[in-house]
Amino acid sequence: MKVLYFAWVRERVGKAEEVIDLPAGVATVGDLMAWLAQRGEDYAYAFENPRVIRAAIDRSHVRADAKIEGAGEIAFFPPMTGG
Amino acid sequence: MTTTIRLQRDAFDVNAEAARLTRGRTDIGAVVTFTGLCRADENGEPIAALTLEYYPGMAEAEIARHVEQARARWPLLGVTVIHRHGRIAPGEVIVLVATASSHREAAFAAAEFLMDYLKTRAPFWKQVEKISGTAWVDAKAADDSAAERWSAPSPPRREAAK
Numbered sequence: 514m515k516v517l518y519f520a521w522v523r524e525r526v527g528k529a530e531e532v533i534d535l536p537a538g539v540a541t542v543g544d545l546m547a548w549l550a551q552r553g554e555d556y557a558y559a560f561e562n563p564r565v566i567r568a569a570i571d572r573s574h575v576r577a578d579a580k581i582e583g584a585g586e587i588a589f590f591p592p593m594t595g596g
Numbered sequence: 597m598t599t600t601i602r603l604q605r606d607a608f609d610v611n612a613e614a615a616r617l618t619r620g621r622t623d624i625g626a627v628v629t630f631t632g633l634c635r636a637d638e639n640g641e642p643i644a645a646l647t648l649e650y651y652p653g654m655a656e657a658e659i660a661r662h663v664e665q666a667r668a669r670w671p672l673l674g675v676t677v678i679h680r681h682g683r684i685a686p687g688e689v690i691v692l693v694a695t696a697s698s699h700r701e702a703a704f705a706a707a708e709f710l711m712d713y714l715k716t717r718a719p720f721w722k723q724v725e726k727i728s729g730t731a732w733v734d735a736k737a738a739d740d741s742a743a744e745r746w747s748a749p750s751p752p753r754r755e756a757a758k
Contacts (some may be wrong), residue, residue: 520649521732537734572654574717588651588719592735594667595655595679595720596647596691596711 514581516549518559519590524568525559533580541566543577545587559589567592597667598674598696599600601659603650605682610692617674617696624673628703630711631696636686638733644725646733648681648690651719655679662713666695669709670702679720712743 517530538561539548550560560566569588570576581587598617614629634646663675674696684690693710697703714720722733 517651519651519719520723569651569654569719572651572657574658588654590651590719591721591732593652593716593719594722594733594735595718596715596739 514584515586517586519588521591522559522589525555527555540580540582541577542570542575542579542581544588545581546577546589549589553555565591597672599660599663600676600678601653601656601663601696602678603652603655604678604680605754607680607688608678608692610689611675613676613692614694617676617694617747620634621673623698624696625698626700627694628700629692630707631689632711633688634684634686634688634690638724638726638731641726641728643686645683646725647683647723647730648679649721649723650679650681654719659714662710662717664696666706666709670697670706672697672702672706674712675706677714679714679718681720689693712746715739716743
């Protein structure tokens with residue numbers, strides 16, 4: 514599965530995207546954030562406050578309790594500041 | 597309805613874009629345009645420029661979804677949304693929302709609706725260049741409440757597609 518990071522989430526993780534094999538037991542967007550957070554210092558810093566991080570599955574906004582099964586692309590980013 | 601949605605790095609001519617909405621038409625009685633500009637300060641601190649990052653593919657899709665919602669809600673005859681990305685200097689245009697309708701109420705309301713949603717739902721992020729360094733702009737609670745008023749009392753949430 515492709516994982517994308519934007520803005521300060523991208524800067525903290527240190528990369529814009531990567532491909533990961535979904536580990537067993539990771540069912541929701543929130544589970545994935547918790548799993549990512551324990552992959553190292555950079556990830557822990559990026560996901561230290563998961564409640565402020567927004568997510569999208571296949572380019573649609575989702576909440577942390579959304580299931581990720583079948584997702585092709587999942588993105589994590591801060592609250593949006595366009596316009 | 598004529599719909600134009602563009603994301604681009606380059607500056608553009610706001611008047612030419614608005615004129616394009618009504619060219620050759622006699623059924624449009626109202627055009628409302630909102631132009632968002634880059635200010636020279638952020639929270640009172642001077643900035644040299646801002647840089648807009650966006651999520652290619654999702655930004656276009658999210659804008660298109662909201663244009664569809666606006667269309668379902670008001671009798672619109674045309675909508676143009678142009679949003680820039682990359683580095684933008686103070687005084688330059690960042691975003692244009694233009695709406696056309698037979699009468700002003702729909703055009704005003706749809707333009708405001710689209711801007712409120714662009715601010716809170718379209719995946720763009722602003723970074724400003726200050727003397728002290730670069731900083732990501734924080735989302736404002738006022739923008740969230742501005743967007744929420746369109747879906748009161750209980751805002752629908754989009755679940756995962758699958």
